[in-house]
Amino acid sequence: MSINIPKLPTIRDLDIREKKVLVRIDINSPIDPETGEILDDRRISVHGKYIKEMMKDYNPALVLISHQGRPGEGDFTSLEKHAELLSKYTGVTVKFVDDIIGPKAREEIRNLKPSEILLLENLRLLSEEIIEASPEKQALTMLVKKLSSNVDVYVNDAFATAHRSQPSIVGFPLSLPSCIGPVFEKEIQAITRILNSFESPRIYVLGGSKVRELLRVIENLMRNKLADRILATGLLAHLFLVAKGIDIGVENMKVLEEKGLLPLIPRARYILMRGAPIETPIDFKAKINGEVRNVYVGEIRGVIKDIGNNTVKIYGDLLKDAKVIVMRGPAGVIEEEEFRTGTLNLLESVYKSNAFTLIAGGHLGSMVDENRLNNRIHVSTGGNALLLFLSGEELPALKAMELSSKMFLGW
Template sequence: MIKVNDLEIPTLDDISFSGNKLLVRIDINSPVDPKTGKLIDDSRIKAYNETIKELVNKGNSLVLISHQGRPGDSDFISLEEHAELLSKYLDMNVEFVEDVMGPYARERIKNMKSGEVILLDNVRFVSEELIEAPPTQHAKSYLVKRLSPLFDGYVNDAFATAHRSQASIVGFPMVLKSTAGRVMEKEVSALAKIFNADEFPKVFVLGGGKVLDSIRIIENLVKRRLADRILTGGLIAELFAVAKGLDLGKENMQILEKKGLISLIPRARKILLSGGPIEIPVDFKVEKEEGKVAEEPSNKVTGVIKDIGSTTVGIYSSFIKDAKVIVMRGPMGVIEDERFREGSKKLLDSALESQGYLIIGGGHMISMLGGSSEINPSKVHVSTGGGALLLFLAGERLPALEALDLSYKEVVKKK
């Protein structure tokens, strides 16, 4: 059982399924080449090997359900190729069913044999799946009413969709014995460390260009006193530097203005005045005329800021090495340019070398790992949560977790 705040999330260790027919919600929504309509990244598809194999080895038959894209977008396609890739990585047949809840799909599910695995077509072909509504309302949807009588249980293994209150995510737990799968379990267990009072000091390293998202996260961390240090880089560091009264020069102010960030300065200033443990760079690596790179103190910036400076790297690294929990979201600089990757890379190295537990979120920081096979999963968690991770850090409740908690209390405990 995973406890997060006041929620109890059951896992496959709490509710054991054996010889059952199960509906398993996964998230294999993947990038698609708009020209060919083919998948260009299958990392999410590979992630479900553990959950699926474990359930199949216990004699269960599985019906997998997922979405792909949104109506009107170029990546809104069938899941036929996804089924082929699942078959490849699982080394077992995953049958594609070109239907979601119609007569053909229901008949195929009724006739499934032990150990069989099928993948239904894109659940967003069903218009109900695009509606955000409470679990009790979704429990009455046609999707849930037509499919749920065919199953003995429901497994939600799609953390990346946990922030969506849609039928396939929150409706089925209201009527079926439900649990988190192994992918969901790993995500939630890792993030639960953020709220564990015994795990401190906690250091958050926040950078990148999504400044409004970072402000929301920082406001929640400060309000709930979850962070011992918040180390800033990227545009969020520039915003707090200006809020603190530093003059970053005309060019950097123009960049902040162009990106519509000037209006966030009062919010940043309010966080600083509240005593938030915000650290801003003491120096920056900047780009000057004719592409010249230099390091300048944060109170005497003349070039365009592109990374944190070496002194800041040293200070931030010392905080990271003493931390018990480290959360890294967003790079410190413009990592697309090799000249400005050093700050992010050195902080990531410090986190990997530390004795603390590291949570990495966001595509840019994940890309810095470079597909390393030396990462210790007991010490490092790479989150694929995207929007779900963001909302979790920003203190918002995740409907999928609430539905699993409610299901455990209402459907399991009362039986």
């Protein structure tokens, strides 16, 4: 069974040549809270590449908007350094203004000419951008009203925020002729290929910290018969091992308890009883008395930090024959050097495979070797948005774009 994805307008459906174009991008990046330095600029480089192409093909006057972090958190900061990196990756000087909807920002937008790029300050400095509401309500916000009157077209190129119903995502499409941008389009193309593929085997490698979301993804994959095998890693694997009645040790049970995951055991058990094709590790890497050891299921001691050598081989052999692969989340605690091996080995299997592969962003994306990528492997910029889409939820950004295409394009 396939999942229907709505037809979405792209920049080829709108006339943006030499127009003033407002582009919502997502350059939200990991920040060192001590120094304020950007630790991983992958999202910025991806957007830079496509902005460069947009400038070459259409010569618009681009007004870029994005967010960074959340108020009160260590990564909530200005976008000034992001502008410098965007200048580097686009080859065009990206002018930065420390304003969003005030007189200064609006004057800069009015004076912007074709071939020029302007980046406004962090959207989340505006309290409106923190609130989620319907597209109709968000179209009435100050952010949307003040900026809409100064631009011709809105482009949403922030797939990673597609699960948010905030003004910059769902408000502008009801106020301006709108479309998705090239980064967003690439994401939709990759997801469409994954969800509508009838090639087999289709293998999902699922791990990372978002266990509740992953259970929803698994339930949707089963409902729509989209996965032939699901290879569990990380906390998700621990949960399914417990659901199978396997002893993972007191320390690891405590980890599940601290993360509030014990109530999910009955749900995981029900998923297994319904015949979900879930594989769990047969061994793990754990630190015991300061020493890294390979421990087998049934005799686990210490806190599990990574999948073990034999699991890596079994999972790798399965990936070798796959036609479609989706990877989400690292297999181990990659913040610690000695527990990156499982994830790196699984990625190695992906590079060698002939499968079309979708690698979800976030921590896993930071582990990818850019030199090993090819047109078979798509590294997504969206973590939560991708998870929610795979779990069968409607993304607000897509709904807003559908409404816009009816209003302005007559679709």
